[in-house]
Amino acid sequence: MSSILTNNGAMVALQTLKSINSNMASTQSEISTGKSVANAKDNSAVWAISKVMEADVKGFKGISDSLNLGQSTVAVARQASETVTDLLTDIKGKIVAAQEENVDRDKIQTDIDALRDQIGAVVGAAQFNGLNLLANTDTTAGSGSINVLASLDRSASGVAASDISVAKQDLGSSAQAVGTRTTNTGGSNSAIADGATALAITFTGTPEAGMSYEVVAGGLAFSAPVQYVARDGDTLGDVTNKMVDALNEQAAIDEIDVSFATNATTGQIEMTNNTGSSITVATADVFQSAASGESDGTVGGGLANLADIDVTSQSGVDEALVRIEGLIQTAVDSAANFGSVQGRIETQSDFISGLTDALKSGIGSLVDADMEETSARLQALQVQQQLGVQALSIANQAPQQLLSLFR
Structure with a gap:
């Protein structure tokens, strides 16, 4: 049945052309934006x-x-x-x-x-x-x-x-300049045999910049007390290791054949007697900053x-x-x-x-965008658009055929 009021062919062609134009607009957007x-x-x-x-x-x-x-x-x-x-x-x-x-x-x-x-x-x-x-x-x-x-x-x-x-x-x-040291953490008076390890030194608490530590080992005839002032960022292990280095250096300066090391288990500083004979440590006092937080020492370079x-x-x-x-x-x-x-x-x-x-x-x-694919799709859409326009033109001409029936 043909009708001059409803052109189904034109409607189909028009919807197809709209779809093609929409796809072409999308494809052109991909090309322009990448x-x-x-x-x-x-x-x-x-x-x-x-x-x-x-x-x-x-x-x-x-x-x-x-x-x-x-x-x-x-x-x-x-x-x-x-x-x-x-x-x-x-x-x-x-x-x-x-x-x-x-x-x-x-x-x-x-x-x-x-x-x-x-x-x-x-x-x-x-x-x-x-x-x-x-x-x-x-x-x-x-x-x-x-x-x-x-x-x-x-x-x-x-x-x-x-x-x-x-x-x-x-x-x-x-x-460096040590400040107040009011806590005595221990002392010992003992004879240490050749090759023996003794004189355990322990530091406690949490170091703060300026806290002072000192070991006075009079029985070892150190020419000066061994001191260290903690700097910012030092842990208790850092203080102990610094004191070990300082004690070994002072022993070398005073030509006393003993060595110090940190006990990996206890964290204590231990002294080994290498003198070849027994020695007596008359005093081995260990001082550190007060538990209340004395940090008045001057940190040294x-x-x-x-x-x-x-x-x-x-x-x-x-x-x-x-x-x-x-x-x-x-x-x-x-x-x-x-x-x-x-x-x-x-x-x-x-x-x-x-x-x-x-x-x-x-x-x-x-x-x-995949530019190779997009370029190929654009070419195809352009052909489809031309065909769609042609199809719509043909569909729009269909009602004209009805005039021949009234001649």
């Missing part, structure tokens, strides 16, 4: 995922800048530590030269003083953007280390930032003993030779620690760079 998902209307789930990932990419760009800044800061500190190590090695050479009695020790001491001043200049200049990792005598909480933003960790519960902690390595030469090096006398030469070994080890440890952290930051920086590229690639695979 995206198959340009907004939430196109695909809300994929669009939401892509936006979250794009936000992470922005964050990782900021992290990359943070890592570059941290790497530069640590590199400056490492280079300065290595330079200080070289200068201390030069000082050791001067000290060894001073062992010979037929030399002008005063002139050697002048050279040592010049090298010591140069070490101070190097440490003072070892800063990047105002941050010096070779100075750690502050008593402000948190001064013992810095954090370098390293990553954003996304999980189902949200996003958390992770850091790389960089511990400061003090190579300053400022002197890591190279504080550098000021005590004096080769103008034979006894001074002998003492200097012992002290310089510990100072060199302190500088070497500092350079090694900074080198290790710098390597970690560089590795993290490379990882963040690769991760950023991977995220960008992932976002692209979600929302970018």
Whole structure:
């Protein structure tokens, strides 16, 4: 049945043409934007995922800048530590030269003083953007280390930032000064046989910057009490290890054949008698800052003993030779620690760079248009559009056929 009121063929052709035009508009949008998902209307789930990932990419760009800044800061500190190590090695050479009695020790001491001043200049200049990792005598909480933003960790519960902690390595030469020490944590009067381990020393509590610790072992004929002032960030283990180093150094200076070590199980400092005969420790008193929190000591630099090096006398030469070994080890440890952290930051920086590229690639695979496929689809749609227009034209001409029936 034919009708001049209802043209079914035209309606079908018109709906087909509308569909083709809609698809063509979508395809042209993909070509112009380069995206198959340009907004939430196109695909809300994929669009939401892509936006979250794009936000992470922005964050990782900021992290990359943070890592570059941290790497530069640590590199400056490492280079300065290595330079200080070289200068201390030069000082050791001067000290060894001073062992010979037929030399002008005063002139050697002048050279040592010049090298010591140069070490101070190097440490003072070892800063990047105002941050010096070779100075750690502050008593402000948190001064013992810095954090370098390293990553954003996304999980189902949200996003958390992770850091790389960089511990400061003090190579300053400022002197320490112990403050109030009112707690006597023990003493002993005992005979220690050759080869025996005794004289257990225990420190307690939580160290704070400025807290003072001291061991007075009169029976060992130490020429001076062994002292240490805790710096910010020190744990009880750090204090114990520092005191062990200081006790061994003092024993070497006073030429007493005993050695100290930290008991890995108890955390106590233990002394081993290596003298070849039994010795009696008349007093071995251990002091630490009061439990109430006395923190009035002055924190010393890591190279504080550098000021005590004096080769103008034979006894001074002998003492200097012992002290310089510990100072060199302190500088070497500092350079090694900074080198290790710098390597970690560089590795993290490379990882963040690769991760950023991977995220960008992932976002692209979600929302970018396949231009080869889109181009082919556009060509096909253009042909379909032409055919649709032709079909609609034919359908619109159908009622004209009815006029022939009325002639």
